[in-house]
Amino acid sequence: MLELRDIAIRHDDFSLTADLSLPKGGRFAVIGASGSGKSTLLSLIGGFLAPNQGRILWDGQDMTQMAPGDRPISTLFQHHNLFPHLTVKRNIGMGLRADLRLDTDQKDRVTQVLDQVGLSGTGDRRPAALSGGQQSRVALARVLLRARPVLLLDEPFAALGPALKSEMLSLLTGIADRTDATVLMVTHNPQDARVFSPQTILVEDGRAHPPRDTGPLLDNPPPGLRAYLG
Structure with missing residues (x-):
């Protein structure tokens, strides 16, 4: 509660x-x-x-x-706080480790959560290459990964x-x-x-x-x- x-x-x-x-x-x-x-x-x-x-x-x-x-607690703001210089996978990985030193299991979890939010195949793109809806999904994926x-x-x-x-x-x-x-x-x-x-x-x-x-x-x-x- x-x-x-x-x-x-x-x-x-x-x-x-x-x-x-x-x-x-x-x-x-x-x-x-x-x-x-x-x-x-x-x-x-x-x-x-x-x-x-x-x-x-x-x-x-x-x-x-x-x-x-x-x-x-995880907080999702209106502007999503995505880092433009990082790929989708690395933006999501920030939810696990700020230094992005992810082990194999953690990288697999990033891939799984991309699938869960319908973003399979976008992991190597930058946020600017995504639509507004896709950027929202990236932000949600990061929140979901933090659990x-x-x-x-x-x-x-x-x-x-x-x-x-x-x-x-x-x-x-x-x-x-x-x-x-x-x-x-x-x-x-x-x-x-x-x-x-x-x-x-x-x-x-x-x-x-x-x-x-x-x-x-x-x-x-x-x-x-x-x-x-x-």
Whole structure:
């Protein structure tokens, strides 16, 4: 279980609080108006920001003071953080070792994960030679290879067209189901939340609210979310 206990972060005129318990294997959308704190919530969980108060736990272990790389968490950002000078295989291999000194077994795992995300035969290409959808698959492959139990996604498919986005959400759902990962996905698109996430965390009025069933929340949103969605 992922727990945020009495979490609060404050900076100038911005503040965000959270008191959440998210079961292992759950898929959650994170939705709210621009500037409400969605990305801040993910950064707190991922360790890129430190709270002013409270604790963050995974399976009962306090990870509030852990560095991002030491947490059982992978984060996928909108721009994927692919290295343009490295091949696809080496970009993915970074998920195992930053120095890329992979042994034979690790190289085989890179090849396997390329197959799993439908990128067989692209391992020696550079990111610039791939389509936007293929680059998204490379980023997902790196996350899959790390096999961390918590996956955070900050609008990773926002730049894709509707068809490619639907394809990537389907691929992500399959990965989450196979690995039993706990997934939090920031999105501005309510349809993405409906497709991917049985439950949704609303970030509004300086608070990350406990998750609610996605359909009823979006069918009858509170006034602030209704105004944002239009």
